[in-house]
Amino acid sequence: MPEDALSTPILRGEGGRVDEQFETVEQQQTTAVTGLWVFLGTEVMFFGGLFLAFLVYRLVYPQAFIEGTEHQNVLIGTINTIVITTSSLAMRLAVRAAQLGQRWRLRGFLVIAINLGVLFLVLKGVEYYQHYEESLIPGHAFKFPEPFAAQAQMYWILYFVATGLHGLHLLVGIGVLSVMFFFAMLDKFGPEYYTPVEVSANYWHFVDIVWTFLFPVLYLLRW
Amino acid sequence: MNEVVPKRVYFTVWIVIVVLSVVNAALAFVRLGPFNSAVTMLIAVFNAFLIVWYVIGVRRYPPLMKVIVAIGFVWMGLMIHLTMADYLTRAWSTTTTRSVTIPAGKAPFEEPALGSATRVPTAAVPPYEPTALPQLPGMPGGQIGVPTIVPTGQIAAPPARGRTVRIELSASNASFDKDRIVVPTGSTVIVRFTNDDPVFHNFSVYRDAAGQRAIFVGQAIRGPGAMIVYRFRAPSKPGVYLFRCDIHPVAMRGSFVVK
Numbered sequence: 001m002p003e004d005a006l007s008t009p010i011l012r013g014e015g016g017r018v019d020e021q022f023e024t025v026e027q028q029q030t031t032a033v034t035g036l037w038v039f040l041g042t043e044v045m046f047f048g049g050l051f052l053a054f055l056v057y058r059l060v061y062p063q064a065f066i067e068g069t070e071h072q073n074v075l076i077g078t079i080n081t082i083v084i085t086t087s088s089l090a091m092r093l094a095v096r097a098a099q100l101g102q103r104w105r106l107r108g109f110l111v112i113a114i115n116l117g118v119l120f121l122v123l124k125g126v127e128y129y130q131h132y133e134e135s136l137i138p139g140h141a142f143k144f145p146e147p148f149a150a151q152a153q154m155y156w157i158l159y160f161v162a163t164g165l166h167g168l169h170l171l172v173g174i175g176v177l178s179v180m181f182f183f184a185m186l187d188k189f190g191p192e193y194y195t196p197v198e199v200s201a202n203y204w205h206f207v208d209i210v211w212t213f214l215f216p217v218l219y220l221l222r223w
Numbered sequence: 224m225n226e227v228v229p230k231r232v233y234f235t236v237w238i239v240i241v242v243l244s245v246v247n248a249a250l251a252f253v254r255l256g257p258f259n260s261a262v263t264m265l266i267a268v269f270n271a272f273l274i275v276w277y278v279i280g281v282r283r284y285p286p287l288m289k290v291i292v293a294i295g296f297v298w299m300g301l302m303i304h305l306t307m308a309d310y311l312t313r314a315w316s317t318t319t320t321r322s323v324t325i326p327a328g329k330a331p332f333e334e335p336a337l338g339s340a341t342r343v344p345t346a347a348v349p350p351y352e353p354t355a356l357p358q359l360p361g362m363p364g365g366q367i368g369v370p371t372i373v374p375t376g377q378i379a380a381p382p383a384r385g386r387t388v389r390i391e392l393s394a395s396n397a398s399f400d401k402d403r404i405v406v407p408t409g410s411t412v413i414v415r416f417t418n419d420d421p422v423f424h425n426f427s428v429y430r431d432a433a434g435q436r437a438i439f440v441g442q443a444i445r446g447p448g449a450m451i452v453y454r455f456r457a458p459s460k461p462g463v464y465l466f467r468c469d470i471h472p473v474a475m476r477g478s479f480v481v482k
């Protein structure tokens with residue numbers, strides 16, 4: 001039997017892997033998920049601050065922000081919303097497969113979730129390239145019709161910061177999911193132990209939730 | 224929280240979110256009056272709730288963990304609430320109008336070149352002093368401190384005999400104090416614009432109601448208590464033109480009458 005790469009679990013009772021500070025598998029998983037939500041609480045505040053900044057500027061420069069929004073590609077934005085929602089679904093089905101001990105389904109759903117995450121970033125890159133071609137990257141090359149050039153630039157700064165940070169979270173998520181796939185290939189998960197899959201899935205859903213707000217706020221507030 | 228949830232729960236949530244997202248994107252191009260932003264954000268909140276409650280499965284969490292989940296969102300709500308309580312009330316003021324003393328026979332500002340604007344620093348605005356306001360051409364007279372009330376729809380500045388006409392214009396609570404400005408054809412118009420709001424406003428004049436063909440576009444200033452002087456030439460053709468704030472073109476607009 002190979003040495004466990006995750007930790008040095010003590011096998012107890014019905015074959016569950018429980019670290020020594022926990023009594024049961026359930027307690028161990030509850031602790032891990034609670035810890036994740038403490039982390040996600042800081043993430044909520046982090047992205048919340050960005051949304052707040054956007055809200056204040058949206059109220060101060062309504063017309064400029066509407067004109068900035070009109071340069072967005074709503075078609076790609078909608079497709080990306082579907083892509084990331086589907087990726088989120090695949091990841092949840094991966095957790096379910098782990099719960100049911102379906103090894104190949106677990107691996108398959110992880111691959112789908114990872115690839116849809118990559119597809120999201122590729123489509124985002126296409127959009128960034130369009131912004132570049134339209135001279136909408138804030139800085140010296142930024143071009144926008146007067147009298148709103150300076151105000152609209154604020155919209156684009158917030159847009160790039162928000163989507164950039166979201167993309168970074170997605171990149172981290174792709175890394176985490178890839179590690180899960182690696183362990184899934186080594187058969188580390190099963191009905192008795194799938195906490196890492198559950199925790200990564202919840203992080204992945206959170207990245208999806210952030211986009212659930214970024215899409216309407218950055219693309220759809222046109223009036 | 225470890226039960227296996229039926230697949231149909233996840234698929235139902237997925238279908239609802241995809242359909243609502245597409246509907247939301249389509250609604251962005253349909254005019255719903257003031258409801259567009261509200262509907263857009265309500266759909267977003269509902270989608271996020273579905274993910275938290277059914278996909279992550281917070282509904283199956285023990286009570287203490289539900290509280291931990293809620294804490295992050297409650298703190299974000301507090302942050303947004305308190306910050307907006309500040310930003311949204313900055314325009315509220317105990318005085319209605321900030322008035323300025325103009326020494327007799329002397330303009331308190333440099334007269335700018337045609338088509339340009341002079342920015343008057345806030346510090347240069349003299350302190351409140353109850354003196355009589357010198358009669359500007361075409362201005363209803365008034366006491367300083369007593370806001371000069373120009374009834375809506377009434378002529379703010381009837382045609383002056385000279386080639387130069389001075390207009391006092393102010394903005395507060397995202398609206399102008401005048402909705403009609405009358406000037407003689409071809410006259411030089413000097414607009415002294417006071418912004419009492421903590422947001423940017425400007426003053427522009429257009430040939431068309433859609434605001435596409437500009438006659439004059441003024442620089443935006445941010446208050447409260449900020450002032451700027453605009454100077455431009457009125458059209459030589461009589462008619463009703465548009466003046467507006469470019470930042471709030473729907474709420475802040477009026478007729479610029481040339482005759």
Ligand SMILES: [Cu+2]
Pocket residue numbers: 397423424425468469470471475
């Ligand atoms: Cu305005």
